[in-house]
Amino acid sequence: MSMLPHKSIEDIHELRKEAGRWLRGLRESKGLSQRDLAQMTGTEYYTFVSQLETGRGRIPPENYPEWAAALGVEPKVFVKTLMKYYDPITYDILFPKQAALRSKADYHTGLASGRD
Amino acid sequence: MAAELLSFFRPAKSVSGDWSTQEIAEFYRVEAALVQAGASVCVDRGVSDEGDPWFVFCRAVDGEVIVHFARIAGKYLIVSESVGLPLRGSDFRRLLADFVELNPSLIPLPSTRGSKLMLHPASLLAAVVATALYHMSGTEAVASAIDSTAINGSQIKSHHAEHAGVLGDGSHDSDRQWTDRQVAVVVAAMVALAAMEFSPPAKEMVTDLASAILELANDQLVLPHQDVAQVLSLPGLNEQSLLGNQIDTHGIHTWLDALYDYGAGQALLQQFEANANDNGLPKWPTPTTEAVPQQSASSHWWESLSPDADIAPKYFAWTDPSTGLSGGGAYGVPSTSSTSIAPVVALQLQNQPASPGTGSSSPDQPMPQAFQAASLANSELSAADHAVPQYIISGNVSLQDAITFGALDVFGPTLPSTVQALIQHDPTTLDAGASPLQSAQTLTTASSIQAQPSALFLTSAFATTYQTFDAAAGAILGAFVQENKSNIDEVVSNNHILLFDTNPSDFGSPDFVIKTWSMTDGSTISIIGLLPHNLALQA
Numbered sequence: 001m002s003m004l005p006h007k008s009i010e011d012i013h014e015l016r017k018e019a020g021r022w023l024r025g026l027r028e029s030k031g032l033s034q035r036d037l038a039q040m041t042g043t044e045y046y047t048f049v050s051q052l053e054t055g056r057g058r059i060p061p062e063n064y065p066e067w068a069a070a071l072g073v074e075p076k077v078f079v080k081t082l083m084k085y086y087d088p089i090t091y092d093i094l095f096p097k098q099a100a101l102r103s104k105a106d107y108h109t110g111l112a113s114g115r116d
Numbered sequence: 117m118a119a120e121l122l123s124f125f126r127p128a129k130s131v132s133g134d135w136s137t138q139e140i141a142e143f144y145r146v147e148a149a150l151v152q153a154g155a156s157v158c159v160d161r162g163v164s165d166e167g168d169p170w171f172v173f174c175r176a177v178d179g180e181v182i183v184h185f186a187r188i189a190g191k192y193l194i195v196s197e198s199v200g201l202p203l204r205g206s207d208f209r210r211l212l213a214d215f216v217e218l219n220p221s222l223i224p225l226p227s228t229r230g231s232k233l234m235l236h237p238a239s240l241l242a243a244v245v246a247t248a249l250y251h252m253s254g255t256e257a258v259a260s261a262i263d264s265t266a267i268n269g270s271q272i273k274s275h276h277a278e279h280a281g282v283l284g285d286g287s288h289d290s291d292r293q294w295t296d297r298q299v300a301v302v303v304a305a306m307v308a309l310a311a312m313e314f315s316p317p318a319k320e321m322v323t324d325l326a327s328a329i330l331e332l333a334n335d336q337l338v339l340p341h342q343d344v345a346q347v348l349s350l351p352g353l354n355e356q357s358l359l360g361n362q363i364d365t366h367g368i369h370t371w372l373d374a375l376y377d378y379g380a381g382q383a384l385l386q387q388f389e390a391n392a393n394d395n396g397l398p399k400w401p402t403p404t405t406e407a408v409p410q411q412s413a414s415s416h417w418w419e420s421l422s423p424d425a426d427i428a429p430k431y432f433a434w435t436d437p438s439t440g441l442s443g444g445g446a447y448g449v450p451s452t453s454s455t456s457i458a459p460v461v462a463l464q465l466q467n468q469p470a471s472p473g474t475g476s477s478s479p480d481q482p483m484p485q486a487f488q489a490a491s492l493a494n495s496e497l498s499a500a501d502h503a504v505p506q507y508i509i510s511g512n513v514s515l516q517d518a519i520t521f522g523a524l525d526v527f528g529p530t531l532p533s534t535v536q537a538l539i540q541h542d543p544t545t546l547d548a549g550a551s552p553l554q555s556a557q558t559l560t561t562a563s564s565i566q567a568q569p570s571a572l573f574l575t576s577a578f579a580t581t582y583q584t585f586d587a588a589a590g591a592i593l594g595a596f597v598q599e600n601k602s603n604i605d606e607v608v609s610n611n612h613i614l615l616f617d618t619n620p621s622d623f624g625s626p627d628f629v630i631k632t633w634s635m636t637d638g639s640t641i642s643i644i645g646l647l648p649h650n651l652a653l654q655a
Binding site: 009012013016033034035044045046047048049050051054056057060 | 160162163164165166168169170172174176177178179180181184186188193195197201202
């Protein structure tokens with residue numbers, strides 16, 4: 001059995017919040033309102049965008065292309081970034097190098113904040 | 117508290133901005149009820165960049181959103197990706213009802229006799245969330261959504277692994293049991309929510325019941341009879357109704373329905389159905405030592421059951437068309453009850469000719485005119501393929517009592533406050549000896565007088581005046597039937613007849629009316645329910 005890092009619900013929520021912040025930054029950099037983005041991505045209710053940006057839920061995979069296009073991000077980069085937040089275990093397996101870098105960064109962040 | 121609750125569920129009045137305190141409280145109450153019932157959920161909320169509020173219920177185990185509520189430009193929205201398309205509308209309660217109707221898998225369906233589980237509006241909200249949770253989770257994944265720590269470190273920690281093994285065996289029955297258990301949890305959540313409206317003992321009782329449900333050995337929906345009996349003590353629910361030493365999903369519904377409604381009418385009818393033979397015909401109960409015999413279910417006796425106006429006694433009555441056997445009974449909380457709910461059920465069986473409404477009246481007696489009018493309504497409903505459940509009030513129970521207690525029984529706390537004011541027993545406003553309904557009908561009649569001052573009034577046997585049933589009344593009756601076609605039940609008492617709307621989503625409508633007309637032979641016909649707006653204004 002591989003020793004994959006366990007993600008607690010707190011970890012998951014924190015990652016979703018990061019995803020939300022990332023999405024919000026992209027949207028705002030494009031000068032889009034939440035309603036604009038919802039329309040461009042075919043989202044039926046625009047409060048879903050607000051919900052995502054708060055860190056709740058995730059973009060349906062079938063809509064990745066529309067979201068990437070609306071936010072002006074190359075689709076592969078968009079999906080890869082989302083995977084980091086939505087499915088970190090898979091991400092770490094597929095991209096071990098980035099995972100190692102991230103772990104290192106997390107370690108140093110932890111040290112800086114006085115965490116174990 | 118009920119009035120506050122209603123305000124949330126009434127149609128939005130161009131509301132904007134964040135959720136009101138009342139709305140947020142309601143959402144959190146639902147979360148608490150779901151958690152209490154063992155469903156592990158969490159909530160979150162926010163406001164869009166345009167100021168429209170949203171609220172989500174999430175699966176606590178992984179944070180996945182179960183259902184998204186929002187209010188956009190004054191219109192409510194319910195979205196559960198796992199269930200279907202978004203539902204939108206200005207009437208939140210109607211949306212909830214629509215959702216439940218579209219997803220009936222976890223809500224007890226109307227029985228073959230047409231009786232319905234009356235859902236408290238807030239319970240509808242819990243039902244929506246729990247239904248979405250169930251749909252989203254699927255048979256296996258949902259196991260992880262049941263928080264094993266929710267109920268006192270219960271014995272279901274290993275459920276996931278055990279259940280996976282069961283699925284591996286391809287056991288359909290086990291699948292079914294798991295589904296049943298989910299149903300039980302959902303219903304328990306709804307009941308828990310409703311119980312919060314009531315007294316601390318009721319809360320305790322619901323907690324016990326939820327615990328019992330979730331602590332089932334071997335993950336089976338099998339409740340030892342004695343455990344159930346300990347939780348609830350309805351005398352009429354005995355070993356027979358519990359199918360030996362087990363209780364099935366229907367039994368759970370029956371129990372919880374009793375708890376929920378605080379009235380035995382609906383629950384007992386369902387209990388009788390639980391005893392049904394394979395041919396689907398209800399097996400009617402016979403008087404047993406468990407029943408509390410009463411010479412007559414007089415209004416005096418009803419009132420003696422519960423001096424506390426907040427805990428109104430209930431009545432029920434039924435008839436078996438195949439035998440002509442009729443029965444009536446009472447349900448209430450004895451005045452001696454201080455620490456626990458101890459419902460009392462009184463059964464009284466007697467042979468009574470079926471009402472003319474059933475088409476089997478005695479040829480020696482002319483059909484009261486009220487029944488002729490009702491027959492027209494019944495035939496219209498029959499044409500619409502709706503069998504009207506009929507409750508016969510026997511003995512000395514007057515139609516006034518029927519309306520008073522029946523309306524409270526059926527509508528419970530969801531009854532609009534204006535209607536409650538009409539029918540609620542308020543000793544401070546009654547003359548000694550007057551029945552609650554006498555004042556109620558006086559009030560009702562008073563409003564009728566104001567509406568149509570030129571109408572002719574008759575004096576009924578109860579010294580109460582009603583508007584004469586005429587062509588205009590016939591038109592209103594017809595419109596009432598059309599408006600509520602699939603949601604009409606009927607109460608018959610002597611030569612008086614009452615048709616009432618059973619759709620909970622109608623109760624908060626401003627077009628919800630009570631109306632009684634007199635016939636020239638002294639019979640009366642009454643309607644309680646939704647009317648088309650233009651007619652409601654007239655009525």
